[in-house]
Amino acid sequence: MSVKDRLIKFLEQENISQGKFEKHVGLSNGFVNNIGAGISTTSLTKIRSKYPSLNVQWLLKGEGEMLQKNTEDFNLGEAVKKTEATVEVILAAVAELLARSTGQSSTIVKEQLEDLVNKRLNPSE
Missing domain, CATH: 1.10.260 (434 Repressor (Amino-terminal Domain))
Structure with missing residues (x-):
């Protein structure tokens, strides 16, 4: 679901x-x-x-x-921090894998991934 x-x-x-x-x-x-x-x-x-x-x-x-x-x-701020930390770890791992396969800098790949994720999460904002 x-x-x-x-x-x-x-x-x-x-x-x-x-x-x-x-x-x-x-x-x-x-x-x-x-x-x-x-x-x-x-x-x-x-x-x-x-x-x-x-x-x-x-x-x-x-x-x-x-x-x-x-x-x-329930502490919303704490839940958001944990979720953001998890997303950050996942993005870093994906960026590193893509950087290895493309030969680009992992920093550049990570920034591009973050932009894509933000566009998908916030389409109307």
Whole structure:
């Protein structure tokens, strides 16, 4: 199940239309339908501020329950840092592999990969 599928499942369970959700959170019209590989940190922060019971780990990775039992125990900033650190490690590894196969600098390849990832994660921002 994708991030988009999980978000739609949450909205259905809460009986919230996509349009109402987008407006309430302050996201662009059609945001839910245009979710690609993930949700930007900015959008995730907006969602979290309006729906604190939504388990972000479930939304992003499908881990745990959809709703958190105790929303005070969750630290969004810490979850975002861990996710960003994981992405950074993956990008560095992919960049190194591509650099080896193409003969380019791993720094240049990593920058190009980061640009591509950011464009896919933030298509409307």
